[in-house]
């Protein structure tokens with residue numbers, strides 16, 4: 426069963442326009458969450474080594490397949506190479522661990538999570554290594570050319586293990602550079618994207634170069650609550666509570682969350698919202714029977730502030746990211 430229209434990737438494979446993300450889904454609930462999501466109709470699952478729940482997610486996927494709810498080929502499973510595995514000899518190691526944890530033998534899409542290479546941490550020491558560790562402190566940046574990482578990603582593609590490869594958190598300049606040497610071009614660019622961070626040029630560049638774009642954090646700040654808690658009061662109105670979004674939602678008899686997702690879809694972009702309960706999960710899937718008008722899109726365009734919420738430096742506790 427396909428959920429809504431799909432996006433055709435450069436090699437002809439199809440990707441659902443709406444999937445669901447698994448960042449911050451707790452280990453205790455992940456298996457049930459995924460099983461339930463499949464029952465509700467989700468087919469695309471956005472995973473990452475860094476989310477620390479792939480084993481539990483895998484149990485949910487396996488149970489759904491074993492119970493005959495879905496076949497492997499109906500699912501679109503996304504994984505992400507973590508920053509400590511960028512060296513040529515470690516890319517496949519991370520990939521295989523993800524596949525084994527997720528109980529699958531291939532991924533539909535494997536992304537490089539960040540164009541930031543960090544010092545290798547063996548799995549026996551810590552898995553996943555994350556941005557910092559309370560005992561060892563921040564993980565250490567290392568100088569590995571992105572081309573080396575990308576060639577190892579291409580090898581996974583050529584072996585048929587990753588049906589598509591792509592990147593996340595990459596700027597236009599890096600993308601241009603990557604396109605100069607890529608033998609397998611990235612199929613997908615996954616980036617933070619919401620009305621406060623509209624990235625018109627980057628989206629246009631990726632789409633023009635034939636890539637699909639996936640938006641993450643469509644609801645804006647919700648996953649980064651602490652960012653709004655600054656002395657002197659909040660820095661901005663949370664998008665889910667923004668009057669303009671609420672007003673547009675009212676016009677269409679929809680929720681603010683649905684307007685935020687639809688805004689990305691109108692731009693030709695896929696979305697991977699994380700719903701916290703059945704109501705949210707259903708709402709986020711039901712975004713194909715209404716459209717935003719040109720006027721709505723113009724109004725939302727006025728909200729852009731180039732406001733980035735995902736700042737790895739905050740997680741790592743050190744300068745690690747230069748936007």
Ligand SMILES: NC(=O)C1=CN([C@@H]2O[C@H](COP(=O)(O)OP(=O)(O)OC[C@H]3O[C@@H](n4cnc5c(N)ncnc54)[C@H](OP(=O)(O)O)[C@@H]3O)[C@@H](O)[C@H]2O)C=CC1
Nearest residue numbers: 446447448471593641642643644647648682698699701705
């Ligand atoms: N490549 C990358 O570096 C990154 C990728 N991602 C991916 O993107 C996914 C989504 O991004 P993320 O930042 O997690 O969050 P979202 O923007 O999807 O927001 C998630 C939160 O928004 C609220 N929400 C979701 N749906 C609704 C709804 N229908 N009504 C009301 N509230 C709603 C929920 O908050 P509440 O729990 O309070 O109800 C939920 O926890 C991640 O799970 C991950 O897979 C995310 C960040 C970075």
Ligand SMILES: O=C1CO[C@H](CO)[C@@H](O)[C@@H]1O
Nearest residue numbers: 448473475735736737740
């Ligand atoms: O995808 C994610 C959301 O952002 C976090 C902070 O950069 C990451 O650690 C996480 O993997």
